[in-house]
Amino acid sequence: MDKVSRSPAMTDVARLAGVSHQTVSRVLNDHPNVKEQTRIRVRAAIAELGYRPNRAARALVTGRSQLIGVVARNSTLYGPASMLTEFEQAAADAGFAVSVGSVRELDRSSIASVVDRHLDQRVAGLVVIAQVATANEALAEIPGDVPVVFIDGDPGSGRPVVTVDQEAGAGAATRHLLEAGHSTVWHVSGPVDWFDSAGRIQGWRQTLQEAGAEVPPLLSADWSAAEGYRAGQMLARMPEVTAVFAANDHLALGVLRALHERGRRVPQDVSIVGFDDVPEAAFFIPPLTTVRQAFGDVARAALSLLLGQMRTEPDTARHIVVPPHLVVRDSVAPPA
Amino acid sequence: MDKVSRSPAMTDVARLAGVSHQTVSRVLNDHPNVKEQTRIRVRAAIAELGYRPNRAARALVTGRSQLIGVVARNSTLYGPASMLTEFEQAAADAGFAVSVGSVRELDRSSIASVVDRHLDQRVAGLVVIAQVATANEALAEIPGDVPVVFIDGDPGSGRPVVTVDQEAGAGAATRHLLEAGHSTVWHVSGPVDWFDSAGRIQGWRQTLQEAGAEVPPLLSADWSAAEGYRAGQMLARMPEVTAVFAANDHLALGVLRALHERGRRVPQDVSIVGFDDVPEAAFFIPPLTTVRQAFGDVARAALSLLLGQMRTEPDTARHIVVPPHLVVRDSVAPPA
DNA sequence: GCGGGGAATGTTATCGATCACATTCACCGT
DNA sequence: ACGGTGAATGTGATCGATAACATTCCCCGC
Numbered sequence: 001m002d003k004v005s006r007s008p009a010m011t012d013v014a015r016l017a018g019v020s021h022q023t024v025s026r027v028l029n030d031h032p033n034v035k036e037q038t039r040i041r042v043r044a045a046i047a048e049l050g051y052r053p054n055r056a057a058r059a060l061v062t063g064r065s066q067l068i069g070v071v072a073r074n075s076t077l078y079g080p081a082s083m084l085t086e087f088e089q090a091a092a093d094a095g096f097a098v099s100v101g102s103v104r105e106l107d108r109s110s111i112a113s114v115v116d117r118h119l120d121q122r123v124a125g126l127v128v129i130a131q132v133a134t135a136n137e138a139l140a141e142i143p144g145d146v147p148v149v150f151i152d153g154d155p156g157s158g159r160p161v162v163t164v165d166q167e168a169g170a171g172a173a174t175r176h177l178l179e180a181g182h183s184t185v186w187h188v189s190g191p192v193d194w195f196d197s198a199g200r201i202q203g204w205r206q207t208l209q210e211a212g213a214e215v216p217p218l219l220s221a222d223w224s225a226a227e228g229y230r231a232g233q234m235l236a237r238m239p240e241v242t243a244v245f246a247a248n249d250h251l252a253l254g255v256l257r258a259l260h261e262r263g264r265r266v267p268q269d270v271s272i273v274g275f276d277d278v279p280e281a282a283f284f285i286p287p288l289t290t291v292r293q294a295f296g297d298v299a300r301a302a303l304s305l306l307l308g309q310m311r312t313e314p315d316t317a318r319h320i321v322v323p324p325h326l327v328v329r330d331s332v333a334p335p336a
Numbered sequence: 337m338d339k340v341s342r343s344p345a346m347t348d349v350a351r352l353a354g355v356s357h358q359t360v361s362r363v364l365n366d367h368p369n370v371k372e373q374t375r376i377r378v379r380a381a382i383a384e385l386g387y388r389p390n391r392a393a394r395a396l397v398t399g400r401s402q403l404i405g406v407v408a409r410n411s412t413l414y415g416p417a418s419m420l421t422e423f424e425q426a427a428a429d430a431g432f433a434v435s436v437g438s439v440r441e442l443d444r445s446s447i448a449s450v451v452d453r454h455l456d457q458r459v460a461g462l463v464v465i466a467q468v469a470t471a472n473e474a475l476a477e478i479p480g481d482v483p484v485v486f487i488d489g490d491p492g493s494g495r496p497v498v499t500v501d502q503e504a505g506a507g508a509a510t511r512h513l514l515e516a517g518h519s520t521v522w523h524v525s526g527p528v529d530w531f532d533s534a535g536r537i538q539g540w541r542q543t544l545q546e547a548g549a550e551v552p553p554l555l556s557a558d559w560s561a562a563e564g565y566r567a568g569q570m571l572a573r574m575p576e577v578t579a580v581f582a583a584n585d586h587l588a589l590g591v592l593r594a595l596h597e598r599g600r601r602v603p604q605d606v607s608i609v610g611f612d613d614v615p616e617a618a619f620f621i622p623p624l625t626t627v628r629q630a631f632g633d634v635a636r637a638a639l640s641l642l643l644g645q646m647r648t649e650p651d652t653a654r655h656i657v658v659p660p661h662l663v664v665r666d667s668v669a670p671p672a
Numbered sequence: 673g674c675g676g677g678g679a680a681t682g683t684t685a686t687c688g689a690t691c692a693c694a695t696t697c698a699c700c701g702t
Numbered sequence: 703a704c705g706g707t708g709a710a711t712g713t714g715a716t717c718g719a720t721a722a723c724a725t726t727c728c729c730c731g732c
Binding site for chain 3: 019020021022023026032033034035038057059060061062063
């Protein structure tokens with residue numbers, strides 16, 4: 001009579017608990033109007049049968065899934081990768097699963113196809129980690145009725161965005177160096193088309209100007225240690241350079257190495273501050289003073305914005321800015 | 337009469353095309369018994385309405401989702417991160433979405449909870465990226481009726497596993513150094529509890545033994561440049577060291593730096609080979625000879641094993657081994 | 673003691689697909 | 703001309719949950 005080990009459905013639970021399936025549903029959804037005793041009986045039946053609600057059935061009738069789609073660049077960079085895992089963690093805590101769609105480049109068509117795949121899955125919401133302006137165009141591809149949050153995106157896009165306060169972070173780094181007594185601070189930046197880079201450049205420049213310090217020429221690179229090394233080789237040759245702010249820790253590593261090769265000691269001859277606080281930053285030689293971004297906070301903020309949109313709440317906040325903070329180690333000292 | 341912009345369902349398409357919903361379903365699933373003319377009409381209706389099949393409804397009736405769950409360690413290491421994006425790509429091509437569940441440590445309870453979340457989502461299959469033996473215990477947590485494939489897992493576990501042939505890769509690296517004329521090769525390994533590390537150690541040792549070369553003591557580290565540097569400082573002090581095989585490129589980077597600081601030139605004084613071929617390896621100084629793992633092939637193999645299990649095919653292959661290959665650059669030369 | 677009201681529970685329709693099973697249709701051979 | 707056959711299409715049940723609505727139950731006040 002009974003099917004061989006079909007996974008139990010709500011009615012099975014109901015039968016065992018001696019109630020109707022609707023009551024089981026109410027217990028599952030924490031409806032108030034269920035007698036405590038019944039609730040306990042139902043819970044017991046659920047446990048006994050090892051019942052799991054069928055998400056597909058639920059999604060079918062409610063019209064929304066428990067899936068959040070993430071669009072991210074196919075990248076092994078520390079920032080994006082951390083972002084993804086932190087978001088997954090936060091979403092899991094809220095009962096959502098995360099479906100990733102990676103893309104090689106953040107251009108319009110790639111994003112469009114990934115977004116399409118996500119919509120196909122009927123995701124409840126979308127998170128786009130969009131560090132460059134070209135990703136903005138992809139906005140048009142996303143229908144208005146799907147909740148969307150951007151991380152690291154263009155604050156001026158009109159869509160909800162969560163960002164780290166790059167300017168504040170860069171400002172803190174720069175100020176830290178100035179306060180140590182350096183007359184000015186050089187900057188090795190990331191790719192200028194990244195919002196992150198732009199913000200850090202802006203924060204650095206503004207802090208120098210406010211302090212009345214001269215603004216040296218900008219050295220811009222990609223995010224790699226290799227380019228940091230290249231920039232470092234230039235800097236090492238110039239005796240007037242005593243303080244460097246690198247846009248990420250890998251760049252800083254490259255600079256560190258170049259300085260070392262030229263016999264310029266850190267921090268005695270040159271002070272340096274990085275950005276990111278990658279796990280190994282504390283093991284650089286010397287341990288690197290750097291700026292930590294609270295990826296976890298960003299992830300949670302993004303999630304809460306997304307959940308807010310799902311509940312069609314009036315968007316209280318459309319742009320959340322998470323402050324980074326300086327992690328002081330041993331790579332900064334007063335000038336000689 | 338008509339609801340405001342409810343997303344169209346199969347019956348809407350059917351009505352527009354002048355057929356029954358069942359015919360639409362047949363067109364969607366490429367059933368043979370549909371007249372070409374009808375098929376075209378239906379396709380046109382689908383396009384006109386911008387219809388997307390409701391996955392939830394489909395999943396409900398067929399009992400299987402189009403979701404594959406991936407369990408991976410919360411890591412920003414190059415290998416695991418690459419693996420994930422490559423797998424996502426492959427799965428997308430096959431019409432599957434990928435839900436990630438990351439975990440801080442590969443211990444029993446963490447894995448169990450992530451697996452549980454995935455089962456909750458009724459994933460069609462699971463991929464576990466399990467580089468360490470402790471992950472094995474989590475096997476017990478996974479019910480037998482859900483398809484599972486391990487990547488980098490224990491070949492002896494009895495479950496389908498896809499691995500890179502670490503021994504072959506390590507052998508190639510070691511042989512390359514021996515063939516350049518070095519009398520033996522030192523090895524800086526990764527954590528010994530990783531299967532990957534164990535395989536590389538084994539390949540290195542065996543190749544040396546077969547060549548009748550002496551096997552120097554093993555230097556084991558984690559995967560970081562910091563520990564590579566530490567190992568490098570030891571190696572740099574020993575003039576008899578002329579060839580080093582590092583278990584990954586970051587370790588190699590650390591070794592490189594240590595050697596450089598001690599004035600030992602690469603490759604003139606010491607030759608070195610890495611593993612992974614991270615994007616920046618070609619920009620190391622000197623450009624690093626290394627071993628590239630075909631993550632894409634691994635991902636595709638894992639997917640096909642998984643799809644095979646879903647079709648309940650007799651498991652033709654339970655263990656697929658993907659060969660890596662040596663990428664020769666400038667960090668190896670004959671001994672002085 | 674009876675009507676009222678809210679809490680607790682049950683009944684039935686519904687979501688949008690697939691599946692199993694009709695049914696219709698066209699064409700063929702005898 | 704007629705039955706047979708397979709292709710093309712349609713009909714109704716079904717999956718497992720939630721939602722809307724109906725019903726029962728209990729307690730309270732007058």
